[in-house]
Amino acid sequence: MHTNPETLALLALGELETMPEDRHHIDGCPLCQAELAELTHVVDRARQTTGEDAVLHAPSPELWDRIQNELELSGATSVPHQHLTAVGAGAAANPGRTSRVRRTVSFALAAAVLLAAGVGIGANLNKVTAPPAASKPVHLNALPQWPGSGGTAVLTTDAQGHEVLQVSMSSPEPATGRREVWLSDVDARHMRAMGYMDGNTGTFPIPEGMDVRKWPVIDISEEPVPDTSPAHSGNSIVRGRLPV
Amino acid sequence: MTAPTDDERDALVAAFLSGDETALESIYKRYSALVYTVAYRSLGEVTEAEDVTQKVFVAAWTGRKNYQPARASLPAWLMGITRNKIVDAHQARSKQRRIRTEMASQVEPAAPEPMDVAERLIIAEEIARLDKVPQEVLRLAFFEDLTHAQIAERLQMPPGTVKSHIRRSLIKLKRRMEVFTDAYES
Numbered sequence: 001m002h003t004n005p006e007t008l009a010l011l012a013l014g015e016l017e018t019m020p021e022d023r024h025h026i027d028g029c030p031l032c033q034a035e036l037a038e039l040t041h042v043v044d045r046a047r048q049t050t051g052e053d054a055v056l057h058a059p060s061p062e063l064w065d066r067i068q069n070e071l072e073l074s075g076a077t078s079v080p081h082q083h084l085t086a087v088g089a090g091a092a093a094n095p096g097r098t099s100r101v102r103r104t105v106s107f108a109l110a111a112a113v114l115l116a117a118g119v120g121i122g123a124n125l126n127k128v129t130a131p132p133a134a135s136k137p138v139h140l141n142a143l144p145q146w147p148g149s150g151g152t153a154v155l156t157t158d159a160q161g162h163e164v165l166q167v168s169m170s171s172p173e174p175a176t177g178r179r180e181v182w183l184s185d186v187d188a189r190h191m192r193a194m195g196y197m198d199g200n201t202g203t204f205p206i207p208e209g210m211d212v213r214k215w216p217v218i219d220i221s222e223e224p225v226p227d228t229s230p231a232h233s234g235n236s237i238v239r240g241r242l243p244v
Numbered sequence: 245m246t247a248p249t250d251d252e253r254d255a256l257v258a259a260f261l262s263g264d265e266t267a268l269e270s271i272y273k274r275y276s277a278l279v280y281t282v283a284y285r286s287l288g289e290v291t292e293a294e295d296v297t298q299k300v301f302v303a304a305w306t307g308r309k310n311y312q313p314a315r316a317s318l319p320a321w322l323m324g325i326t327r328n329k330i331v332d333a334h335q336a337r338s339k340q341r342r343i344r345t346e347m348a349s350q351v352e353p354a355a356p357e358p359m360d361v362a363e364r365l366i367i368a369e370e371i372a373r374l375d376k377v378p379q380e381v382l383r384l385a386f387f388e389d390l391t392h393a394q395i396a397e398r399l400q401m402p403p404g405t406v407k408s409h410i411r412r413s414l415i416k417l418k419r420r421m422e423v424f425t426d427a428y429e430s
């Protein structure tokens with residue numbers, strides 16, 4: 001008899017000590033071996049996921065136009081992603097443009113079917129982040145001392161129209177201090193402290209009169225607690241460059 | 245939540261193979277965010293990630309005659325192309341780097357393997373789609389390292405129920421991942 005499937009699942013999680021009879025069977029059974037290996041792979045991957053993995057980014061809407069143009073497709077109509085979410089709205093908003101409307105609606109219907117059927121990772125539109133108006137999200141790369149860390153930063157505008165920097169970060173290392181966000185010029189000679197992260201995320205208003213274009217490098221540091229010096233600790237976790 | 249029927253999948257693949265442009269559009273809508281996010285996470289740069297995404301869908305369309313539905317699912321085939329285009333982009337980049345010195349403040353970590361990134365994205369999404377209870381069970385098992393007995397106690401649930409949640413959810417994650425990564429046995 002094959003090993004109990006629930007036992008294999010718990011073994012994959014690393015929970016159970018293998019019973020001698022299970023071990024004996026698994027060693028001699030390619031089926032149970034393969035099953036255990038696959039489940040273990042799933043568990044390993046799942047345990048590697050970070051908050052960052054929960055977010056899909058949509059490419060900019062113009063990308064589909066570029067593909068259509070390169071392939072010289074006949075129906076080179078632009079259908080921005082945003083139209084996908086509102087089934088009737090697209091049609092109502094463009095009463096004069098029949099072909100475009102029909103196309104939009106067929107897309108919307110397709111998307112609705114996909115959402116209902118739960119097909120395709122890209123169909124989960126509420127998780128797909130729309131490209132922000134001000135800039136595209138930039139990836140923050142880990143410094144060598146911080147393997148596995150990463151993050152994203154995006155420059156956008158809040159509801160009042162003020163420029164804000166939105167940052168998210170994850171690191172497999174537990175925080176031993178507070179994590180502070182900095183902007184610096186390209187030579188990293190001048191740095192400005194933007195504020196501390198709130199857990200894995202942070203939103204920082206760009207001060208009035210600060211030209212972000214001159215401060216494009218973003219850096220997140222680990223600062224000691226209490227943070228007695230206003231300067232950068234020198235211990236950078238991730239770093240990236242805003243596309244400004 | 246139901247999986248797409250074989251008929252729906254087959255119809256899309258047939259339309260794609262016969263050169264139906266709307267099929268390419270549907271495929272782009274379904275998978276462009278995954279392709280783009282994998283490229284973005286692997287290359288760390290928006291422009292390159294968009295270039296890769298463009299190349300993937302262009303290559304899929306121009307090379308559709310090479311796609312054999314019996315050998316791999318359509319998303320698995322797309323992810324294979326994605327992986328190749330990302331590797332190409334990394335190679336082009338290191339060639340460039342030899343010519344031009346990198347800015348001192350830009351630190352380039354070892355790039356993650358595209359398929360590992362894809363698997364993490366797919367798993368994270370599938371966990372998010374689980375019902376509340378199985379999702380909480382998995383979260384405790386994966387990220388808080390609780391045993392099934394501890395989870396049963398925490399959630400006031402019979403241990404047998406916890407075990408079957410774990411088993412069923414792991415199988416779901418595995419199947420979902422296979423759709424995107426497995427080439428079929430030939």
Ligand SMILES: [Zn+2]
Pocket residue numbers: 001002003025026029030031032033
């Ligand atoms: Zn067996």
